[in-house]
Amino acid sequence: AQSVTQPDIHITVSEGASLELRCNYSYGATPYLFWYVQSPGQGLQLLLKYFSGDTLVQGIKGFEAEFKRSQSSFNLRKPSVHWSDAAEYFCAVGPFTGGGNKLTFGTGTQLKVEL
Amino acid sequence: GAVVSQHPSWVICKSGTSVKIECRSLDFQATTMFWYRQFPKQSLMLMATSNEGSKATYEQGVEKDKFLINHASLTLSTLTVTSAHPEDSSFYICSARGYLLADDSYNEQFFGPGTRLTVL
Numbered sequence: 001a002q003s004v005t006q007p008d009i010h011i012t013v014s015e016g017a018s019l020e021l022r023c024n025y026s027y028g029a030t031p032y033l034f035w036y037v038q039s040p041g042q043g044l045q046l047l048l049k050y051f052s053g054d055t056l057v058q059g060i061k062g063f064e065a066e067f068k069r070s071q072s073s074f075n076l077r078k079p080s081v082h083w084s085d086a087a088e089y090f091c092a093v094g095p096f097t098g099g100g101n102k103l104t105f106g107t108g109t110q111l112k113v114e115l
Numbered sequence: 116g117a118v119v120s121q122h123p124s125w126v127i128c129k130s131g132t133s134v135k136i137e138c139r140s141l142d143f144q145a146t147t148m149f150w151y152r153q154f155p156k157q158s159l160m161l162m163a164t165s166n167e168g169s170k171a172t173y174e175q176g177v178e179k180d181k182f183l184i185n186h187a188s189l190t191l192s193t194l195t196v197t198s199a200h201p202e203d204s205s206f207y208i209c210s211a212r213g214y215l216l217a218d219d220s221y222n223e224q225f226f227g228p229g230t231r232l233t234v235l
Contacts, residue, residue: 036226043121043208043228044159090158102149103224105158 002027004093006106013081014114021076021109023091033074034092034103035065044090050074061085086113117143119211121227128199129235136194136230138209144189145211149224150182153206165192189213199234206231 003026013019025031032051036044048059055067065076074091088110094103118141128134138148147166151159163179165171165186173179181203183195192211196203210224 034223041206041229041231043119044210044226046223046225049223102161102164107158108156110156 002031002093002104004091004104004106006089006091006109008109009107010110010112012112012114015083016080019076019078019081019085019111021089021091021111023074023076023106024072025074025091025093026072027093029095031093032095033065033067034094035059035063035074035076036090036092037061038088038090038108040087047076047089081111081113083113083115086111117141117211117213117225119145119209119225119227121207121209121230123230124228125231125233127233127235130200131198134196134199134232136196136207136209136232138192138194138211138227140190140211140213140225143211143213143225145192145213146189147212148186148192149210149212150184150192150194151208151210153208153229155206159208162194196232199232201234204232204234 005024034049035047037047038044047063048057050057050067058064063078067074088108090108091106092103120139122137150162152162153159161174162177163171163173163184165184167186167189171184186192206229208229210226212224
């Protein structure tokens, strides 16, 4: 069974500081990995995704993530956080095709940005 | 990019009434739509998967008679919460997957903005 672990429930960083949100996954095949961001009362916005190719993927809003197969990780990073980045971040894993297309989400990491 | 809308964005209803939530794919044909439920400060829980023209597949523990899903067209799926009770209050999010121009979007889900249901 596939699973996603986001070990950090809450993270607080100062504006301008760097950020890394951790994501570890368990998946039986080649995973299709996603990071989503959710602002309060809103739906999910895709930040970036990875299936193959360069293991460092660039996303929107200055975010990037690195896929490390040996560590089963897909950590999200941003070099300089802005106050508007405060939100809930979800990592998800699913099949590229087939498998009912189901995505499994992590429990989320709440990011707080201190001014 | 692909856009998914939900209507209404929020609804308040009395206990015992039924509520219908619509999910539409605005610029693509959604062969599959997913319905999620999200409790405060928690992750998304998949409720059911619906393919156009066929019955929805419900996740274990989700009452199919309670949460009626209809996917009558390639751009519209509806979730009806029947005889709603306060414990059904939640944030309901739909997502849609379809055939887009880019091959690597085949399995990507596009999420709606969510519907906040409050049952009094």
